[in-house]
Amino acid sequence: MTPEAIARAADLMCAARLERRRFDRLPEDCRPANEASAYAVQDALHAALAAAGHGALAGHKIGCTTPVMQRFLGIPNPCAGGVFAPTVHHERATLRHGDFLHVGVECEIAVRLAQDLPAVGAPFDRAAAGAAVGACMAAIEVVDDRYVDYRTLDVPTLIADDFFNAACVLGAPVADWRELDLAALRGRMAINGAEVGTGTGSDILGHPLEALAWLANARATRGRSLEAGEFVLLGSVVETRWVAKGDLVEIELEGLGRAACAFE
Secondary structure, eight states, rough: OOOOHHHHHHHHHHHHTTTTTBBBBGGGGGGGOSSHHHHHHHHHHHHHHHHTTTOEEEEEEEEESSSSHHHTOOEEEEEEEEGGGGGGGEEEEOGGGGGGEEEEEEEEEEEEEEOOGGGGGOOOOOOHHHHHHEEEEEEEEEEEOBOOOGGSSOOHHHHHTTGGGGEEEEOOOOOTGGSSGGGGGGEEEEEETTEEEEGGGGGGSHHHHHHHHHHHHHTTOOOOOOEOOOOEEESSSSOOOOTTTEEEEEEEEETTTEEEEEEE
């Protein structure tokens, strides 16, 4: 894509996001044709949103790292997006249901980095990625289906628009996470007290830290690093659940604690 096409795509997506209106599709002359172009548009979108007062990026999300989500979206490989600081909440959040177009929730394992994973250090394996992790957390990713019909959109367009991310709720950080077997941890999600899904850490690419290594390596191909202080949502062990006004969402991951989000 030309710089002009990248900028045009980012501006169109930025306007739809800020105006909270459903996005259909990009015009053909500025639609990313592959994932490399998609991430270039995503970078430009982040800059446009930041310039419009949306805040700075605080972390990252990875989608489609589990079989349940790959089946749900029909996408066989991980996809990454950014998470803006004003959309990050801690332990228990109350959000306005009307601030979203079609809001959903996911049950995730998250990590916060204590050390950089620099692009010059790639490739990283699971052990090298894990060595940079300072804490693990249970987390709710809040996603927004802000599209006319996401099933008709191409994957690069979804990636360019942060792959559905809208917010997150991070549980209390667990610093002694190395005493846990992350792959064996069981997660559950309940809405209004009724369990709606379960999964295990091993659902995330065989081990949650494999997802972190994937992101570090994928960013390195673009000359981008992961930095100390950033967090990463590694993927949902439960299929996305769409929520109604008044719903209370609660998730729990063995050894990592809980997080909750109410939609008023």
